[in-house]
Amino acid sequence: MTILDEPTAVWTAVCRLGDLAPERGAAALVGGEQVAIFRLVDGGVLAVQQHDPFSDAYVLSRGIVGSRAVEGVEVPTVASPMHKQVFDLRTGRCLDPAGKAPARGLPPDLRTWAARVRGDVVEIAVPA
Amino acid sequence: MSPSKHLVVVGGGMVAQRLVEALRDRDTAGTWRITVLAEEPRRPYDRVALTSYFSGRDAEDLALGDPGLWHDPLVTLVRDERVASVDRAARTVTTARGRVEAYDHLVLATGSSAWVPPIEGADLPGVFVYRTVDDVAALRGYVEELSQHRTVRGAVIGGGLLGLEAAGALQALGAQATVLQVGTHLMSTQIDLGGGEALRRLINQLGVGVRLNAATARIRPHRRGGVGRLDLADGGRLDADVVVIAAGVRPRDELARDGGLEIGPRGGVVVDDSCLTSDADISAVGEVACIQGACIGLVAPGYAMAEVTVDRLLGGRAEFPGADTATKLKLAGVDVASFGDAFGTTPGALEIVWADPVAGVYKKLVMSDDARTLLGGVLVGDASAYASLRPMLGRELPGDPAAFLLPEGTGGPPDLELPDDAGVCSCNNVSAGAVRGAVTEHRCTDLGAVKACTKAGTSCGSCLPLVKKLVTTELQKQGIAVSTALCEHFALSRAQLYDAVRVSGVRSFTEVVQRFGTRPDARGCDICKPAIGSILATTAPAHVLDGERAALQDTNDHVMANLQKDGSYSVVPRIPGGEVTPEGLIAIGAVAQDFGLYTKITGGQRIDMFGARIDQLPLIWQRLVDAGFESGHAYGKSLRTVKSCVGSTWCRFGVQDSVALAVLLELRYRGLRSPHKIKLGVSGCARECAEARGKDVGVIATDKGWNVYVGGNGGFTPRHAQLLAEDLDTETLIRTIDRFLLYYVRTADRLQRTAPWIGDVEGGLDGVRAVVMEDSLGIAADLDQQMAQHVLDYEDEWKATLEDPEKLRRFSSFVNAPEVADPSLAYVPERGQARPATADERAAALRGEPVLVAGTTLEVRS
Ligand code: SRM
Ligand SMILES: Cc1cc2nc3c(=O)[nH]c(=O)nc-3n(C[C@H](O)[C@H](O)[C@H](O)COP(=O)(O)OP(=O)(O)OC[C@H]3O[C@@H](n4cnc5c(N)ncnc54)[C@H](O)[C@@H]3O)c2cc1C
Ligand code: SF4
Ligand code: FES
Numbered sequence: 006m007t008i009l010d011e012p013t014a015v016w017t018a019v020c021r022l023g024d025l026a027p028e029r030g031a032a033a034l035v036g037g038e039q040v041a042i043f044r045l046v047d048g049g050v051l052a053v054q055q056h057d058p059f060s061d062a063y064v065l066s067r068g069i070v071g072s073r074a075v076e077g078v079e080v081p082t083v084a085s086p087m088h089k090q091v092f093d094l095r096t097g098r099c100l101d102p103a104g105k106a107p108a109r110g111l112p113p114d115l116r117t118w119a120a121r122v123r124g125d126v127v128e129i130a131v132p133a
Numbered sequence: 134m135s136p137s138k139h140l141v142v143v144g145g146g147m148v149a150q151r152l153v154e155a156l157r158d159r160d161t162a163g164t165w166r167i168t169v170l171a172e173e174p175r176r177p178y179d180r181v182a183l184t185s186y187f188s189g190r191d192a193e194d195l196a197l198g199d200p201g202l203w204h205d206p207l208v209t210l211v212r213d214e215r216v217a218s219v220d221r222a223a224r225t226v227t228t229a230r231g232r233v234e235a236y237d238h239l240v241l242a243t244g245s246s247a248w249v250p251p252i253e254g255a256d257l258p259g260v261f262v263y264r265t266v267d268d269v270a271a272l273r274g275y276v277e278e279l280s281q282h283r284t285v286r287g288a289v290i291g292g293g294l295l296g297l298e299a300a301g302a303l304q305a306l307g308a309q310a311t312v313l314q315v316g317t318h319l320m321s322t323q324i325d326l327g328g329g330e331a332l333r334r335l336i337n338q339l340g341v342g343v344r345l346n347a348a349t350a351r352i353r354p355h356r357r358g359g360v361g362r363l364d365l366a367d368g369g370r371l372d373a374d375v376v377v378i379a380a381g382v383r384p385r386d387e388l389a390r391d392g393g394l395e396i397g398p399r400g401g402v403v404v405d406d407s408c409l410t411s412d413a414d415i416s417a418v419g420e421v422a423c424i425q426g427a428c429i430g431l432v433a434p435g436y437a438m439a440e441v442t443v444d445r446l447l448g449g450r451a452e453f454p455g456a457d458t459a460t461k462l463k464l465a466g467v468d469v470a471s472f473g474d475a476f477g478t479t480p481g482a483l484e485i486v487w488a489d490p491v492a493g494v495y496k497k498l499v500m501s502d503d504a505r506t507l508l509g510g511v512l513v514g515d516a517s518a519y520a521s522l523r524p525m526l527g528r529e530l531p532g533d534p535a536a537f538l539l540p541e542g543t544g545g546p547p548d549l550e551l552p553d554d555a556g557v558c559s560c561n562n563v564s565a566g567a568v569r570g571a572v573t574e575h576r577c578t579d580l581g582a583v584k585a586c587t588k589a590g591t592s593c594g595s596c597l598p599l600v601k602k603l604v605t606t607e608l609q610k611q612g613i614a615v616s617t618a619l620c621e622h623f624a625l626s627r628a629q630l631y632d633a634v635r636v637s638g639v640r641s642f643t644e645v646v647q648r649f650g651t652r653p654d655a656r657g658c659d660i661c662k663p664a665i666g667s668i669l670a671t672t673a674p675a676h677v678l679d680g681e682r683a684a685l686q687d688t689n690d691h692v693m694a695n696l697q698k699d700g701s702y703s704v705v706p707r708i709p710g711g712e713v714t715p716e717g718l719i720a721i722g723a724v725a726q727d728f729g730l731y732t733k734i735t736g737g738q739r740i741d742m743f744g745a746r747i748d749q750l751p752l753i754w755q756r757l758v759d760a761g762f763e764s765g766h767a768y769g770k771s772l773r774t775v776k777s778c779v780g781s782t783w784c785r786f787g788v789q790d791s792v793a794l795a796v797l798l799e800l801r802y803r804g805l806r807s808p809h810k811i812k813l814g815v816s817g818c819a820r821e822c823a824e825a826r827g828k829d830v831g832v833i834a835t836d837k838g839w840n841v842y843v844g845g846n847g848g849f850t851p852r853h854a855q856l857l858a859e860d861l862d863t864e865t866l867i868r869t870i871d872r873f874l875l876y877y878v879r880t881a882d883r884l885q886r887t888a889p890w891i892g893d894v895e896g897g898l899d900g901v902r903a904v905v906m907e908d909s910l911g912i913a914a915d916l917d918q919q920m921a922q923h924v925l926d927y928e929d930e931w932k933a934t935l936e937d938p939e940k941l942r943r944f945s946s947f948v949n950a951p952e953v954a955d956p957s958l959a960y961v962p963e964r965g966q967a968r969p970a971t972a973d974e975r976a977a978a979l980r981g982e983p984v985l986v987a988g989t990t991l992e993v994r995s
Contacts, residue, residue, distance in 0.1 A: 019948065019949045020948040020949050024942070024948050025948070026683055026684070026943065027681070027684060028656065028681075028684035029683065029684055029691075029943075031945075031947075031948040032946065032947050032948070032955075033947050033948050033949045033950075034947045034949060034950045034953060035949075039947075039955075039957070042948070045656075046643075046656055056957075060698065061972065062698065062699050062700035062957070063700050063955060063957045064688070064696070064700045067688040067691065067692070067696070067747075068659070068688070069657075069658065069659040069662050069663070069684075069685075069686075069687065070656065070684065071622075071655075071656050071657045071658035071659065071661075071662060072655050072656040072657070072658070073621065073658065074621065074652070074655070079652065079654060079655055079656075081656070082658065084658065084659035086687065086688035086696055087696065087698070089659055091658070091659070108972075109972065
C-alpha cells in the first residue's frame with residue numbers, strides 16, 4: 006500500500022500472470038522471504054506473507070480465496086488452509102481469528118507487499 | 134468411609150434404574166450401598182421403546198443410561214434373580230434361588246405384568262403378551278418362522294395404547310393385523326369418542342383392521358397346532374395365526390400382599406406422598422405403587438417417585454407432585470396425543486373442537502369456564518401442537534384458543550413464550566427454565582448438547598420439537614445464528630442449494646453465485662466454495678482441478694493429499710477392502726524409503742506416508758500409479774474406506790465373502806463426493822470383526838444374504854448403525870446402498886455425517902427406508918441413474934493429473950524458484966523415522982545447539 010510511494014521500494018518481477026491460477030495463490034521467494042501471491046478473479050494481484058501466524062507454518066498461498074462484506078465493501082480474503090483464520094488480502098488484517106490466538110505471541114495481521122501486473126509480468130515491491 | 138446402610142431394590146425395570154442413578158448422583162457421601170435384584174436376565178432397558186426392537190434395534194440399543202452405573206462399586210445388580218418373599222420382621226428378602234439379602238431399606242419396583250383375561254385357549258402356542266424383551270423376541274421368532282410359509286394373520290386383543298403398538302409391530306414383521314376392542318372406540322382411556330373415530334380411520338389407512346365392541350369369547354387351536362381362530366361373543370369369528378393380548382396390566386404386588394402390606398382397592402401397594410408403604414422401612418415406586426389412589430401405567434410418574442424416594446433416603450422431605458398422565462402414541466404415521474382433563478370432567482369446562490373427517494384430523498381443547506385456562510386436550514391426526522400445548526396446562530393461553538387447532542398453513546398457533554417453571558419434558562422432569570439454562574449457563578450450542586446436559590427428550594422423545602424450539606430461540610437471543618443459510622454468500626441450506634444447482638443445471642461457481650447467491654459479485658469463502666465444489670462434483674461431474682473448479686477446493690483436494698501441521702502433506706493410496714499384495718506393499722515401501730516419508734498403518738486399514746513436500750507429490754504419485762495404485766481420497770469429503778474382515782474365504786465362521794464385497798463396494802463408490810466423508814464396512818458374519826456397525830454403511834453377512842445397517846460413525850459422538858434392511862441378495866444390497874448414499878448426498882447439510890442426517894431428514898430412519906426401499910418419493914430411478922453415471926465417469930484423479938501438464942504446474946514449491954525446496958520444513962529422527970521438529974527444537978537449532986534437524990530428505994535409516 007503505502008510502500009508504493011516509498012522511493013526505497015524496488016519492483017521485482019516474480020512470474021507471469023499465466024503462472025498464477027485465477028482465485029488461487031502461489032508461493033514465491035522474494036528477497037529471501039516467502040511471499041504468498043494471489044490472482045483475483047478480475048486479474049488483479051495481491052501479496053501477503055506466506056507464513057500463517059496462527060499455525061506457524063508457511064501455507065497461506067494454499068488457502069481458499071473469497072470475499073467478505075466488511076462495512077458494506079466486498080473485501081478479497083484468504084482463509085488459512087490450516088485452521089481457517091480469515092485475512093483481508095489488501096491490508097493483511099485478520100478478520101476472523103476463528104477463536105484462536107497466534108503462535109508464539111506473533112501479531113495476527115499479515116505483512117503485505119505491493120503487487121502489480123505490467124504487461125503479463127507480476128511484480129512485487131521489495132523494500133530496497 | 135464404607136457405606137453404613139444397605140438399600141435393596143426388588144425389580145430391575147425403568148424406575149429402578151432411575152432410582153439407582155439418582156441415588157448414586159446425589160449420595161456423594163456414599164451412605165448407601167445398593168443391591169438390585171432383578172428377575173429379567175438383562176440390565177434395565179427402555180421398555181417404552183420396546184416396539185423399536187422390531188425396526189432393527191437390538192436389545193443392546195434399548196439399554197438405559199450410562200452403563201458405567203452398573204460398575205459402580207456401591208451398586209450390585211443381580212440379574213435373573215426373582216425375589217420370592219420378604220421377611221419384614223427380620224428385614225430380609227429371599228430369592229427363588231435362596232439368596233438372602235438383609236436391608237436397611239427396601240424398595241419395591243416390581244412394575245406390572247400383562248393381564249391375560251381368563252379366556253379359553255389363552256395358553257395356546259402363538260398367543261403372546263407384550264411387556265418384556267423376551268416377549269417381543271418370542272413373538273418375532275414365531276411370526277418369522279410362520280411367514281416362511283404364508284402371510285401371517287395376527288390379532289391383537291385390546292385397542293389401547295399398547296394394543297395399537299403391538300399391531301404396528303405385527304405389521305412391521307410383515308403380518309396382517311386386526312385390533313379387537315371391547316369398548317366403543319380405540320384408546321378409550323385417553324381419548325373421547327370423536328377422537329377414537331378419527332383414530333380408527335387413520336389406523337385403517339395403515340392397513341390395520343379394527344373391530345369395535347368385539348369381546349373375545351374363546352381362542353381356538355388350528356388343526357396343525359398353535360392358534361387358529363378367535364370366537365367373538367357376538368357370534369363372529371376371526372382367523373388368526375398369532376394373537377397378542379394387550380388387555381391391560383396388573384401391578385405385581387404379590388410380595389407386598391404376602392408380606393401383609395396395605396394393598397389398593399384395585400391392586401397395587403398403597404404408598405403415601407413420600408412413597409412409603411404401610412411399613413416405614415419399605416417404599417414402592419413405579420407401576421406397582423398405588424399412589425394418590427391409583428396405579429399409573431406411565432414412566433414419568435414412576436421417575437418422579439424414584440426422585441422422591443432418593444430424596445427421602447438422603448434425609449430430604451420431597452413429596453410426589455401428582456401425576457402427569459399426558460400420552461402420545463408412538464406409532465409411525467399416526468399422530469395421537471391426550472393430556473390433562475381430556476374428557477372435560479372439570480365442572481363448567483368448555484370444549485373447543487375442530488374436526489376434518491376428510492383429512493382425518495380431530496382436535497379438541499378443554500378450557501376453563503371462561504375459555505382462558507387450558508385444562509386438557511385430545512389431538513388426533515395432527516398432534517403438532519402437543520409439545521407446545523402440554524406445558525401450558527393450567528395456564529392461560531394467549532389469544533384465541535381456537536388458533537391452536539387450525540391446520541398448519543393458516544397462520545398456525547401463536548408463538549408461546551413458556552414461563553421458566555413450565556414442565557417441558559415430563560419423562561425427565563425438565564422445565565423450560567432448565568432447557569434455557571443449558572444454553573445460557575452451560576453454554577450448550579446445539580440440541581444434542583442440551584439433551585446430554587438436561588436429559589430432556591432422552592426418553593419418549595415427544596417433547597423434542599419443543600426442546601428444539603426453546604434451544605433455537607435461546608441461541609438466537611445469544612446472537613448465535615441457527616439459520617440454515619450456508620454462509621453469508623448463500624441464504625439457502627446445502628440441501629436447497631443442491632436441488633437448485635441440480636435442477637437449473639448450472640456448472641460453475643460463478644453461475645451459482647450469480648443465480649443463487651446473496652450478492653452476485655461476491656466470491657464465496659472457505660465454507661460455500663468447497664460445498665459447491667462437492668455439489669457440482671455429483672451434479673456436473675468433472676476433474677477436481679478442471680477450470681474454475683480448482684478454485685473451490687480446500688488445499689487437501691487441490692493437491693490431492695492431506696495437509697499436515699508443518700505445511701507438508703501425507704499420501705494415502707487406495708487399498709480397496711484392505712486387501713493388498715506383497716508386491717503392492719513392497720512398492721509402497723520403496724516409495725516411502727526413497728522419499729524419506731514417515732510411514733504408518735492408518736486406523737482405516739491402509740497405509741499413510743507423511744512429510745511429502747508439495748513439489749514431491751507428482752513424483753511420488755508417478756511411482757504409485759506405475760505400481761498400480763490410485764488416489765485413496767483420504768483428503769476428500771468422499772468415500773474413504775470400505776473396511777473388511779477376512780470373511781468366508783479363510784475364516785472358520787465366515788458365511789459370505791466379505792472381502793470380495795468390500796472390494797466391489799469400494800471400487801463402486803470411490804471418488805463419490807459427499808457432504809462429509811463416508812465410510813463403509815463389511816463383516817463376514819455376525820461376529821462383526823470389521824466393526825461395520827461403526828460405519829456410515831455397515832454390511833453384515835447372514836446365512837441368507839446381507840444385512841445392511843446405516844448411520845454409524847466413530848469420532849466425537851460414536852453411533853452404532855441401525856438396521857435398514859435384512860437378508861438382501863448382493864444385487865439388491867448394492868441398489869439399496871446406491872440409493873441411500875445419493876439420497877444422503879442430495880439432502881444432507883454440509884459436514885453432516887449420515888447419523889445426524891438420519892436424525893434430521895424427513896421421517897428419520899423409517900423415512901429413509903421408505904425412500905430407499907419403497908421409492909416413496911418417486912426418485913429411485915433418478916438416483917439409480919445418477920449412481921450408474923458416477924460409476925461410468927470415475928477416473929483416478931491422480932492419474933489424470935499426471936497426464937495434464939497444466940494441472941501439474943500447481944505443484945511447484947515457489948513460482949519463481951521451482952527447484953528450491955521449502956526451507957521452513959525441518960525434521961528430527963524418532964523410532965527410526967523422521968518427524969516434524971518441534972518449535973523448541975527449531976529454536977535450539979537456530980541457537981546452534983546440537984539438535985539433529987534436517988529437511989525431508991533426512992537420512993534416517995540405521
Ligand atoms: C490418518 C488417520 C489417522 C491414522 O493415522 O490412523 C486419520 C487422520 C485424520 N482424521 Fe480421522 N483419520 C483416520 C481414521 C479415522 C477413523 C478410523 C476409521 O476410519 O475406521 C475415524 C473414526 C471412524 C469414523 O470416521 O466414523 C476417524 C474419525 C475422524 C473424525 C471424526 C468424524 C466424526 O464423524 O466425528 C475427524 C474430524 C472430521 O472429519 O471432522 C477426523 C479427521 C481427521 C483429519 C482429517 C484431521 C485433520 O484435519 O488433519 C486427519 C487427516 C490427517 C491426514 O493427513 O491423513 N477423523 N478417523 C486415519 C486415516 C484412515 C484412512 O486410511 O483414510
Ligand atoms: C410396549 C410398551 C410401551 C410403553 N409405552 C409407554 C409410553 O409411551 N409412555 C409411558 O409413559 N409408558 C409407556 N409404557 C409403560 C412403561 O414402560 C412403564 O410405566 C415403566 O416401565 C414402569 O417402570 P417400572 O420400573 O415400574 O416397571 P417395569 O419397567 O415393568 O420393571 C419392573 C421389573 O421388575 C421385575 N420384577 C417383578 N417382580 C419381581 C420380583 N419378585 N423379583 C425380581 N424382579 C421382579 C420385572 O421382571 C421387571 O423387570 C410402555 C410399556 C410397554 C410394555
Ligand atoms: S485422532 Fe485426532 S490426532 Fe489422531 S489422526 Fe485423528 S484427528 Fe488426527
Ligand atoms: S417427555 Fe418423554 S422424553 Fe421428554
